[in-house]
């Protein structure tokens with residue numbers, strides 16, 4: 001008889017649970033200021049998407065605590081029933097204004113914001129999706145009734161071919177990440193806009209990693225490219241730049257209202273809790289008032305990429321194309337096991353990174369993903385580069401790397417070893 005658990009446990013998952021080092025689900029304590037404690041050892045945190053370092057900002061934590069005191073910890077109900085507070089409406093109005101859209105709706109997670117697109121993916125419609133889109137967009141399409149057309153990652157010729165092959169009478173929608181979460185590259189918004197208009201398709205951009213960060217005002221890829229009206233509908237998360245948890249959709253008021261009353265991930269789930277709402281509102285105040293945080297992240301990320309490239313490591317960017325500087329710095333390793341070993345060695349060197357393996361990236365394209373935060377210091381940067389030099393040399397990935405000169409490592413790191 002077949003056992004359903006045995007059938008579905010892949011050898012890789014088993015290997016991860018049976019052998020160390022364990023790259024996933026490690027309990028962390030005392031996260032903040034670009035560091036964390038792992039098994040009591042203080043490490044540089046490069047796996048966390050708190051790009052602006054706001055999740056531990058005292059203004060944000062105080063706002064969250066105050067809201068929990070006023071409203072309790074949960075609404076214990078969906079938005080339609082008892083789960084709408086003035087804070088939901090305030091955050092929606094603020095996010096709509098911030099993104100320059102007529103209306104917005106907040107969801108309990110960013111994943112749900114993308115799932116909430118499903119009512120737009122109806123029978124007979126066509127959804128064109130970038131092959132590197134986030135799992136939540138992939139699942140939203142799976143849940144919808146529309147036919148899916150996958151185009152090769154950022155391959156505009158492939159997208160155009162598929163758009164041109166579609167019946168002009170069919171309703172079409174293109175969905176793409178704004179800043180791709182694993183490789184840290186930007187969508188080709190200028191070309192996507194032209195193709196969408198030419199073929200009568202609507203354009204949805206998931207700004208999970210770029211809203212709050214890119215563009216002079218932090219309004220995301222559209223502002224970055226100077227195309228404020230390019231995007232028909234935004235989705236995004238409040239769990240990265242906004243130091244909270246929750247999701248957002250922003251667009252024309254009619255569309256947002258339609259989704260508010262038809263999207264099952266809005267109707268049939270408990271709403272965003274008070275502390276998360278207040279944290280996001282406080283973070284939005286800071287995002288609007290402190291552009292220097294954005295500049296700091298991008299400056300650090302640029303320097304990190306340069307340092308890693310000097311070691312001969314590949315940090316992404318399609319062949320022959322200038323790399324956009326974003327806070328996501330991928331270091332391509334390729335082999336999954338080598339990637340897990342690299343991850344373990346980096347941790348030994350005091351750097352907690354993110355080992356990215358299939359299905360988050362195609363099999364054989366494993367990478368170490370580094371997220372830079374505004375709260376990282378220049379010393380953190382040196383420690384990350386030193387760790388790569390040491391780990392890369394041990395694995396033969398960096399033949400002649402010499403650790404860069406740097407300041408002394410803080411005593412707590414040394415004493416904890």
Ligand SMILES: Cc1ncc(COP(=O)(O)O)c(C=O)c1O
Nearest residue numbers: 109110111134136181208237239
């Ligand atoms: C591109 C993208 N979209 C959506 C999500 C989901 O966001 P959340 O973690 O808020 O559910 C993520 C999360 O990593 C993401 O990277």
